[in-house]
Amino acid sequence: MADQRPGQVQTHGSRTAELVAVSRARHLLRHQPPYIFHDPFAFRFLSRRWQRILGSWLRDAFISKVVLRRLMPITTQPLTRARFTEDCLLAAIENGVSQYVILGSGYDTFALRHPQLDLDIYEIDLASTIALKRERAEAAGLAFPDTLRLIPIDFEKDSLADRLTAHGFDPEKRSFFNWLGVTYYLSREAIRETLSHVAEIACPGSEIVFDYLAETDSIPEEQRSLAIRMRDYVGKLGEPMITSFDPAGVERDFNLGENWEVVRNDSPADQQKRYVEGRSDVYTLPPLFWCLNLSRQ
Numbered sequence: 001m002a003d004q005r006p007g008q009v010q011t012h013g014s015r016t017a018e019l020v021a022v023s024r025a026r027h028l029l030r031h032q033p034p035y036i037f038h039d040p041f042a043f044r045f046l047s048r049r050w051q052r053i054l055g056s057w058l059r060d061a062f063i064s065k066v067v068l069r070r071l072m073p074i075t076t077q078p079l080t081r082a083r084f085t086e087d088c089l090l091a092a093i094e095n096g097v098s099q100y101v102i103l104g105s106g107y108d109t110f111a112l113r114h115p116q117l118d119l120d121i122y123e124i125d126l127a128s129t130i131a132l133k134r135e136r137a138e139a140a141g142l143a144f145p146d147t148l149r150l151i152p153i154d155f156e157k158d159s160l161a162d163r164l165t166a167h168g169f170d171p172e173k174r175s176f177f178n179w180l181g182v183t184y185y186l187s188r189e190a191i192r193e194t195l196s197h198v199a200e201i202a203c204p205g206s207e208i209v210f211d212y213l214a215e216t217d218s219i220p221e222e223q224r225s226l227a228i229r230m231r232d233y234v235g236k237l238g239e240p241m242i243t244s245f246d247p248a249g250v251e252r253d254f255n256l257g258e259n260w261e262v263v264r265n266d267s268p269a270d271q272q273k274r275y276v277e278g279r280s281d282v283y284t285l286p287p288l289f290w291c292l293n294l295s296r297q
């Protein structure tokens with residue numbers, strides 16, 4: 001897919017961030033334990049409209065079996081990528097990581113789910129998404145822990161290093177960066193720039209996990225129509241997917257250089273095997289998104 005110009009216009013908070021929260025909330029309401037990803041707070045961050053839909057079997061069946069039927073196969077990936085990332089994070093904390101930075105955090109709820117952890121957490125997102133998240137937390141009576149800082153940024157314009165250090169981030173401490181569900185909405189330059197800003201402020205031993213959209217040539221032909229439907233759908237929500245990568249050439253394509261070593265470049269099949277196999281209640285992961293875990297050298 002040729003890169004296109006970034007075209008997000010958001011005054012209302014990210015719609016795709018809300019859809020990710022819908023996927024996490026729906027997992028607890030409609031699927032069986034053990035859950036791939038257990039997020040008891042996701043439902044409380046949803047709009048009234050989505051709470052009404054998920055709160056009724058009939059409405060939910062209409063949306064999932066009729067309105068969004070042909071898009072439902074993409075609803076498993078937000079669960080597996082979050083599980084993969086938090087598995088990597090918890091292992092990194094055991095190895096001395098003490099700062100957690102969530103880039104394009106949307107309605108991430110890690111800070112609420114793990115208040116006991118001795119971890120400084122930085123959530124970074126567009127100002128409009130952060131404002132709506134604060135509003136919904138307040139309406140739901142949820143108080144964020146003092147260890148959480150919410151920082152507005154536009155990856156296309158602002159310097160991540162400047163924003164983070166201005167809010168108390170310590171470059172000498174080992175850190176873990178989560179960047180889920182974001183890269184495909186950014187230009188290639190902004191992605192490379194953000195990765196190099198992260199390398200600039202992350203000391204050796206720090207890590208990052210993010211997912212990326214596989215370029216069309218590497219998606220099996222019979223699944224390409226799903227990719228097109230997905231891109232049409234999020235494009236209409238005002239958040240077009242504009243950038244994809246070659247899973248066989250990530251070092252070159254992401255311009256990783258000597259700063260980053262690839263720990264894992266997890267394919268959808270790898271994630272399917274680890275988190276989904278044996279379940280009949282969730283959709284098989286389509287071969288669209290890969291997860292990359294990098295370690296700062």
Ligand SMILES: C[S@@+](CC[C@H](N)C(=O)[O-])C[C@H]1O[C@@H](n2cnc3c(N)ncnc32)[C@H](O)[C@@H]1O
Pocket residue numbers: 008013014016017018020021078103104105106107108124125126129153154155156179180181182185186
């Ligand atoms: C699909 S959501 C993912 C949210 C969250 N990471 C998750 O997985 O639940 C994409 C997020 O990227 C943020 N985003 C998109 N473009 C951005 C930009 N240029 N700068 C900062 N954040 C951006 C959106 O506001 C939104 O919260």
